[in-house]
Amino acid sequence: MKLYGSPTSPYVRKARVLISEKKLPVEFINEDPWPADSKIPSRNPLGKVPALEIEPGNYLFESPLVVHYLDHVDGKTLTPKDAGGYWQTQWWQAIGNGILDAAVTRVLETRRPEDKQMPEKIEREEARIHRAADVAEARFRGGPYLVGSRFTLADLVFGVAMQYVDFRFAHDWRSKCPKLAEWHEGIVERRSFQETVPPGFTPPA
Ligand SMILES: N[C@@H](CCC(=O)N[C@@H](CS)C(=O)NCC(=O)O)C(=O)O
Incomplete structure (x- = not known):
């Protein structure tokens, strides 16, 4: 492949x-x-x-x-099989994908010539990201994984989304989302995340 x-x-x-x-x-x-x-x-x-x-x-x-x-493809899914875990994992992927869409839309808008940019569009995407992070923080019980007791697609997709926020819309989301901040620190240490860090990105200290 x-x-x-x-x-x-x-x-x-x-x-x-x-x-x-x-x-x-x-x-x-x-x-x-x-x-x-x-x-x-x-x-x-x-x-x-x-x-x-x-x-x-x-x-x-x-x-x-x-x-x-x-x-x-290999029969070793990272999606929980029980109904509760399955739908929770879908929820985290949906919100993670939505954050990605908002962050990408925002960055594309900021790359247009300054006189053609729409500040209200940028603000709308930023508001989406802030709201999504707040709701995710409220839902998360805390701990090393978002769903259950092992790494799932929830951690993968939401982990990529929040590191993309750090890359393209760097701001202090951590002080308002301390459970997610601690979780994210552990997730981005995984070898799979380290190996795929986007060129030009320096993780926040
Ligand atoms: N909904 C698509 C979005 C993919 C996407 O927008 N990729 C960007 C790169 S980050 C791209 O290929 N953009 C090229 C274009 O919009 O012409 C997905 O989830 O795969």
Whole structure:
């Protein structure tokens, strides 16, 4: 299998962390979706990364589907099987993916020429991130894992999301979210996170 994507994309990073956690035989190929001559649209008609080639010429795209496939491909799922754990893990992935979407939308807006930027759009995305973090903190009971007593896709997706916030929208979320802050410190120490740190990112001291 081959995973196409850029090393700074948090959507791609979710798949890379999972591949590392499970030691799956997937080759990572650095391909940028943005240039006009990018080959990504020939792999994913939506023109976005990640794109996972599961057999020659057969691609999966949209990171939730890519993550779902990789989670099940070896029969060693990181999703709890009991109904409570299963839906809790989905909840954390949904809110993590929403934070990613907000942080990416925000950063793209801030990269437009200054006179074309919409401050209200930036504020709206920031408000989404603040609200989501507060609700997540209120829901979390504390401890090393978000759901149950082992590392799941909840930790993976929400962990990637909060480190992407540190990368692209650095602000002090930790003082308002102390349980998440402590949990996150442990999660980002995992080898899978260390191996996939986006180039140019220095974790906060
Ligand atoms: N919903 C998609 C979002 C993927 C996405 O937006 N990827 C960005 C990189 S961070 C991309 O490829 N952007 C290229 C473009 O929008 O043309 C997913 O979850 O995979």
